Amino acid sequence: NPLKVSPGIPFTLYRNGDLAHTSPNETRAAFIPSLLLVPSRINGPVPVKDNFLMQSFEHYRYYSLSRSWIEGDDVYTVMVTDIADRDERSALLLEFDVFLFGVYSLAVILIIIFATILSGRISSPLLRLTRAANSVALGNLDYEITTTNRGEIGELVRGFRFMTGEIKKNQDEIALLERDAAWKEMAKQVAHEVKNPLTPMKLSVQHLLSASKDNAPGIDRLTEKVLNSLLKQIEILNHTASEFSRSAKMPGFTPHRIDIADLIKEVTDLYTGSPVSIKVDIPQGTLHIAGDESHFKRALINLIRNSIQAGATRIGVSVKESDDSLILEVTDNGTGIPEEVRERIFEINFTTKSTGTGLGLKLTRRFVESVGGKIELLETEKGTGFKITFPHFHEKEGEE
The missing domain is CATH 3.30.565.10 (Histidine kinase-like ATPase, C-terminal domain)
Structure with a gap:
């Protein structure tokens, strides 16, 4: 008779130590060998009792729970392992790590873009102010510089315009006196x-x-x-x-x-x-x-x-x-x-x-x-x- 188990829980059924049946394991990861998940035979004598074991295969270590019973002349054993759960959790963790990496990467890109825009808004008026200062230093007091900035840079530009205006006015007065x-x-x-x-x-x-x-x-x-x-x-x-x-x-x-x-x-x-x-x-x-x-x-x-x-x-x-x-x-x-x-x-x-x-x-x-x-x-x-x-x-x- 087919064994009735809760749906969604993968299991393996052995008869007299040999593999008799495996349930579909849709959550199994591709990188976990099927031999690890479904051993073809139980090594050693099959105990007719509940048994909780820690097993390993290569570098994989997992836990298994088995229950055995006798039916007629045969000994049946059902075994449930946590490999599939671990596999699913690993996949979830991997997906979460990938998600975090994407979020961090996007955040870094946005920060770089924002910093570039912000630095451009700050440096552009300063560069224009520097060019204006160099022009004034060469004697060109008619150099025009404008800004829509209302912050400290705007105050600096307006102060520069006022200064050049005063210098030009004083220069005209000095020229007249001279x-x-x-x-x-x-x-x-x-x-x-x-x-x-x-x-x-x-x-x-x-x-x-x-x-x-x-x-x-x-x-x-x-x-x-x-x-x-x-x-x-x-x-x-x-x-x-x-x-x-x-x-x-x-x-x-x-x-x-x-x-x-x-x-x-x-x-x-x-x-x-x-x-x-x-x-x-x-x-x-x-x-x-x-x-x-x-x-x-x-x-x-x-x-x-x-x-x-x-x-x-x-x-x-x-x-x-x-x-x-x-x-x-x-x-x-x-x-x-x-x-x-x-x-x-x-x-x-x-x-x-x-x-x-x-x-x-x-x-x-x-x-x-x-x-x-x-x-x-x-x-x-x-x-x-x-x-x-x-x-x-x-x-x-x-x-x-």
């Missing part, structure tokens, strides 16, 4: 350059008038000399005014060969008849340097005019030659320059006179240095002395 200062400085320079020749021109005219009233001998020659000098000074003033009106800057020049011996004589002749005695001591012949006639005469007039304003009654103008240079010295017996301000006399706008502009020595130094020369303040016991060193003029190849 233009105003430049025009004021230019006006002072023009006034100084125009005023310098006027004093010797005035003295020359006064001397001519005095000589004319006294019917001094040689009045015709003196008149011609004064008029020629006045014409040259007027030409210098006209050149200065023309350059300023054309390009709004002080006239420039291209260094060329000039004879300072003739120029020194022209300048000192302007002071003929003045209460100041000017002694000129220069070598005979020509004294050539690379420079410009107008600028040289303006520089010398600056020095002589400063001496007169310092109360000098005697002024000395001398030139000495060396192997590679000409040394021009202008000395006087005026009040001199106080020791505490001697290092500042070449600064722009610095003056020790109440009516001075502080430009004369600055412009003189600029001209001297532009032709490769050097101007120094001499140490004197009384009065003031300046030493100007000009390099000798050297003919270029091909020049005559």
Whole structure:
């Protein structure tokens, strides 16, 4: 008779120790050998009682429960094992592990995607802000940067826009102030350059008038000399005014060969008849340097005019030659320059006179240095002395 057992429970039926019947085992895993699940014979004598055993096959270990009974001349044994249950549990655990691995993998992928999006939202405004900062650093204050971020990055971008706006506004204000200062400085320079020749021109005219009233001998020659000098000074003033009106800057020049011996004589002749005695001591012949006639005469007039304003009654103008240079010295017996301000006399706008502009020595130094020369303040016991060193003029190849 077929054995009745609970449905779904796998079992094995033996008769006299030999396999007689097996129930369907649908949960059996493919990797568990059928020999392990269904032994073909029970080894040893079959006990006619319930028996609970732990058995093993290769590396598998399992438990089995058997019950035997005698029917007629035969001994029947039904055996139930937990291999199928373990197999099912292992499969479930494996499926659960696979599920967990999938969940973890999906979570990692989602985290990576989310982190990439988040970092992009954070880094993109920062990159644009960095590009804007680099552009501003190069002077482009019109660089536009926008953001829709309402957080800290948005505040940073808005703060950057405000900062660049303030910098641009301040830059415009500074440029305006610089233009105003430049025009004021230019006006002072023009006034100084125009005023310098006027004093010797005035003295020359006064001397001519005095000589004319006294019917001094040689009045015709003196008149011609004064008029020629006045014409040259007027030409210098006209050149200065023309350059300023054309390009709004002080006239420039291209260094060329000039004879300072003739120029020194022209300048000192302007002071003929003045209460100041000017002694000129220069070598005979020509004294050539690379420079410009107008600028040289303006520089010398600056020095002589400063001496007169310092109360000098005697002024000395001398030139000495060396192997590679000409040394021009202008000395006087005026009040001199106080020791505490001697290092500042070449600064722009610095003056020790109440009516001075502080430009004369600055412009003189600029001209001297532009032709490769050097101007120094001499140490004197009384009065003031300046030493100007000009390099000798050297003919270029091909020049005559």
